[in-house]
Amino acid sequence: MTLADLDRGKRAIVLGYSDVVEPSTARRLFDLGLAPGVEVTMIRRAPLGDPVIFGVGDYEIALRGVQARCITAKPAD
Amino acid sequence: MGHAHHGGGGSTTANIGLKRFAVVGSPNSGKTTLFNALTGLHAKTGNYPGVTVARFEGRTRVDDRDTVVVEDLPGAYSLDPISPDEQIVVDVLDTDQHRANHRSVGLGVPDALLVLLNATTLRRSLGLIAQVHQTGLPICVVLTFTDDLARRRGRLDIAALTRALGVPVVPVVAGHRDGVADLRQVMAESDSWSTPVVAPPTDPAEVTAWIESVLASCDYQVPEVDHRTRRIDAVMLHPVIGTAIFAVTMFLFFQTIFTVAAPLQGYVEAGFGWLGDLVAARVHIPWLSGFLSQAVIGGVGSVLVFLPQIVLLFVLIALLEGTGYLARAAFLMDRVMARAGLEGRAFVALLSSVACAIPGIMATRSLPSAKDRLATMMGAPLMTCSARLPVYILLVSILLPAGSRIGPFSGRGVVMFALYLMGAVSAMLVAAVFKKLSSRGGPVLPFYMEMPPYQVPRLKNVAAEVWTAVSAFLRKVTSIIMTATVVLWVLLNLPLRGDAEMTAAGVDTGSETAVAAYVIDHSYAASVGKAVEPVFAPLGFDWRINIGILSSLAAREVFVATLGQVAAAENPEEPAAALTEMRVQDGPQAGRLLFDAPTIAALLVFFMYALQCMSTVGVMRRESGSWKWPAIAFGYMFVLAWVLALAARTVVAALW
Numbered sequence: 001m002t003l004a005d006l007d008r009g010k011r012a013i014v015l016g017y018s019d020v021v022e023p024s025t026a027r028r029l030f031d032l033g034l035a036p037g038v039e040v041t042m043i044r045r046a047p048l049g050d051p052v053i054f055g056v057g058d059y060e061i062a063l064r065g066v067q068a069r070c071i072t073a074k075p076a077d
Numbered sequence: 078m079g080h081a082h083h084g085g086g087g088s089t090t091a092n093i094g095l096k097r098f099a100v101v102g103s104p105n106s107g108k109t110t111l112f113n114a115l116t117g118l119h120a121k122t123g124n125y126p127g128v129t130v131a132r133f134e135g136r137t138r139v140d141d142r143d144t145v146v147v148e149d150l151p152g153a154y155s156l157d158p159i160s161p162d163e164q165i166v167v168d169v170l171d172t173d174q175h176r177a178n179h180r181s182v183g184l185g186v187p188d189a190l191l192v193l194l195n196a197t198t199l200r201r202s203l204g205l206i207a208q209v210h211q212t213g214l215p216i217c218v219v220l221t222f223t224d225d226l227a228r229r230r231g232r233l234d235i236a237a238l239t240r241a242l243g244v245p246v247v248p249v250v251a252g253h254r255d256g257v258a259d260l261r262q263v264m265a266e267s268d269s270w271s272t273p274v275v276a277p278p279t280d281p282a283e284v285t286a287w288i289e290s291v292l293a294s295c296d297y298q299v300p301e302v303d304h305r306t307r308r309i310d311a312v313m314l315h316p317v318i319g320t321a322i323f324a325v326t327m328f329l330f331f332q333t334i335f336t337v338a339a340p341l342q343g344y345v346e347a348g349f350g351w352l353g354d355l356v357a358a359r360v361h362i363p364w365l366s367g368f369l370s371q372a373v374i375g376g377v378g379s380v381l382v383f384l385p386q387i388v389l390l391f392v393l394i395a396l397l398e399g400t401g402y403l404a405r406a407a408f409l410m411d412r413v414m415a416r417a418g419l420e421g422r423a424f425v426a427l428l429s430s431v432a433c434a435i436p437g438i439m440a441t442r443s444l445p446s447a448k449d450r451l452a453t454m455m456g457a458p459l460m461t462c463s464a465r466l467p468v469y470i471l472l473v474s475i476l477l478p479a480g481s482r483i484g485p486f487s488g489r490g491v492v493m494f495a496l497y498l499m500g501a502v503s504a505m506l507v508a509a510v511f512k513k514l515s516s517r518g519g520p521v522l523p524f525y526m527e528m529p530p531y532q533v534p535r536l537k538n539v540a541a542e543v544w545t546a547v548s549a550f551l552r553k554v555t556s557i558i559m560t561a562t563v564v565l566w567v568l569l570n571l572p573l574r575g576d577a578e579m580t581a582a583g584v585d586t587g588s589e590t591a592v593a594a595y596v597i598d599h600s601y602a603a604s605v606g607k608a609v610e611p612v613f614a615p616l617g618f619d620w621r622i623n624i625g626i627l628s629s630l631a632a633r634e635v636f637v638a639t640l641g642q643v644a645a646a647e648n649p650e651e652p653a654a655a656l657t658e659m660r661v662q663d664g665p666q667a668g669r670l671l672f673d674a675p676t677i678a679a680l681l682v683f684f685m686y687a688l689q690c691m692s693t694v695g696v697m698r699r700e701s702g703s704w705k706w707p708a709i710a711f712g713y714m715f716v717l718a719w720v721l722a723l724a725a726r727t728v729v730a731a732l733w
Contacts, residue, residue: 024159025523027281031155032525033201035285043307047316048412051421053528058231058299059198060306060528062408064415067523 001075003054004068006042012073014038021070029071033057039076095136096145097186098264099169101209102193103202104152105529107221107251111193112149113541114252115260139265148187151442154201156208159522160445170212189215189267191260194246196226196233197300197530203288206242207277215270217263220248225530231300238295243273251535306401306530313405323409326402330393331431331497341385349378368566371645376562376638380467380554383634387463387550388543390432395542399534407526417505418512420444420524423453427504430460431497434693436546438700446522448515451701455710456508458693459686461500464633468684469496471637475657476677500685507713553632553692561631562638565624568602569642594647598662616683616722617676619661629689636684679726686718 006012016036017026033056034040041055051062102108116135133149150169151162158164172186192209194202209216218238226233239246245263249256263270277287313319353370360366397403406428407421414424422444430437437457441450461469473489481488574596582595597603605627606620613623621643629636644655659671688694688711697707 024157027157028155028159028523028525030281031157031201031204033198033204035281037285044310044314046314046408046412047320048409050415051408051411051524051526053310053314053408055302057198057200059201062411062421062526062528064411064420064524067525070523 001073002069003040003042003063003071003073004052004065006040006054006068006073008042008044011039011041011076013076014040015072015074018070018072025067025070029067032061033059034061034071040073096143096188096267097148098145098189098191098267099148099150099187100191100193101150101166101170101205102152103154103195103198103205105527106152106193106195106198106202108149108152108193109538109541110252110535111191111219111221111249111257112147113537114249114257115147137261139261143265145264147191153205155205156211160442161447161450162442170209170214172212172214187214189217189264189270191217191219191264194218194220196220196223196248197229197231197303199233199297200288200292200299203291204284207279207284207287210273210276211279215267215272216244217260217267217270218242218244218246219260220246221250223248224250225303226300229300229303230298232296232298234296238291241291241294243271245270252537303530306528309531310405310528313402314408319405319409323406326397326406330397333389333393338386338389342382345382345384346378349374349381352378364570367570371642372563372566373559375641375645376566376635377554377559380558380632380634380638383463383467384547384550386466387432388547390463391436391543391546392539394429394432394436395539396534398542399532399538401529401531404526404528408528411524411526417452417509419449419453419508420446421526423449423508426453427457427460427501427508430457430462430504432546433462433464433550434458434460434690435549435696438693438696441700448512451515451706452508452512454697454700454706455511455713456504456506458688458690458710458714459500459504459507461497461685462633462690464690465496465500465684467634467637468629469493469681471640471656472672472677472681472684475672476674496681496685503686557691558632558635558638561628561635562642565602565628565635565639566642568605569597569600569624571601572599574599597643597647612719614664615726616679616719617666617673617726618680619664619671621659621671622676622680626683626687626689629684631689631691633684633689636689675726675730678729679722682725683718683722686714686721688714 001012002018003012003014014034014036017029021029038057043053043055043060045052046062051064052068053060053062054068100108100112112133112135115137117137135147136144137147138144148169150166153163153166155163156167156170158167169187170190190209190212192206194206206216206218220233220235220238223233223235235246235248247256247260247263249260278284313322353374356366356369356374360369394403397406403425407425409421410424411421414420417423423441426437426440426444428437429440434457437460438454441453441457444450444453470493473492477488477492479489483491574592602624603620606623609623609627610618610620613626618626621640624643625636625639628639640656644659647655647659656672657670661667661669661671694707694711697710698704701707
């Protein structure tokens, strides 16, 4: 699964980035705290469906579906 | 540009020889608050050589003897830059490059760094610290938002963090005096700052391990979810309520600007009227009195009238930004902006352009994608800026009487709203076209936007932001606009005409008004205005309007000042009435009311699209790094303005 598949209020652990991600983008996602092993919570979707706010560690960040689909994850239970 | 006169302290070179501290940190780390707390409102703004990302620096005393320079670097999440802002941070911190390129004088190598660490986002912020260590510059960590951390029941042992990082750590909460005083003391001893025994790693996997070890050693307890922010967001970002609040916020935004500012504008106007009367009563040399009352007081006054509006506009934008709502607005609008190929932050840039295209264009710096920046920059000047406002108000008030109604609303208000709406739609369309043209090939940059917690805006930050904007406006008034009105006054009043010539032409030399009208009709300005008539005749403009348009190339407000000068010459008692009664003097349409509905429609549309603002051209040149883009913008906007003005004229002439 990817972060884009996460329902509201659900949590997931970041596994890595999909193959299509540019190295610079992967580096930036890493620098933003979306690093492998980090727990991410889906907080809410914008009224028009996109972007989506995720809770990453200790702060909140909005990502578009395009980016969320690039981040592979597994459900956190 | 104008720095020598208006900078207050001259250029940044005046600070050479003083110790320099650069403030480094991610966006939302409290950088601006700290910078304002350190330097007060005495900061100088300028631009970095070459790229011209705004540069803020100011002086501060660190102890009884020493004054140091503090430079506020743009916010950066990482030293692997992906936006022009972040590139600047990397360039300033790159000490090797300074030595190689001898650019040190231009950029001013910092002697030491103040790195901001937001205590509530410690994990992410530590990554930046690891990167900053690579520069080899002495580092002092400034820990911010410790109050938020406590409120959200997080925990952090500052002494342990100091040991773990191996550098001084000073907590400063929201620029509070005590924290700032501590920081100054530490800054005074920057030569003896401790450095870590082993530098932090750079490899991603090792960085993660290093961050974990630092967090563990300082007993870091992750703050709880910010319940206050979550509760506010549940309303503000609610699909229905949130959207409604957004619409109401935007509506109130414009209402405030127009209704609250109106009485204040009345006072400014009355003030200049009084000044004009004073001059007329005291100065008895006719040409000097005319120069002072028409060129100086009339010209500059007609523009300064808009000062209340500009102040209000920037206060509102600073408040929206300070509370954290602007990020929400960008979040809500992202999908809409995506239609134009842009992102939510471009909305913020376009919204700022309602004040003035210059802050709007500068706000595009927050866009990581260069293509988005250019597309937004090309569209931003079409947003109805405050400089168009005087022109619109003047023209709409000639077009419609004060009491006219369209449905339950004031007719003038509806037309004004339509003008704003058309400007916004045009800006989006143009941005979409440019984005489409430019985005063939090239990597797609990721979209991400931090959602900062809601905060009570800090008065000092709002004041600093408003002051920066207002002082820029005042500089524009005293330089570009003042020069333009004075040059115009000269052109409108020369060459001098002798009494004999006027008598020969049948002018009653005893009547001041008749003389003034004759002088203007035969002035140099009239010749220029008549020379460009072939271009503007299809739009219904005569030489007087042409002069206004040519002079407004310097700044749009000058149009009002110019028409004011022309009208005052024809009817010094009631210049406004003179405009409505002005008629076309010659040609096939002689005798037609000059400002009839089709001509006003054409003028409004022309002003909506034409890039009559040298400051915008200048900023575009700086922000895009070449003359190519301002040239393209000027060209496309002029063509658009002319064609659409002709269309508006034709349509209105058919319908009215």
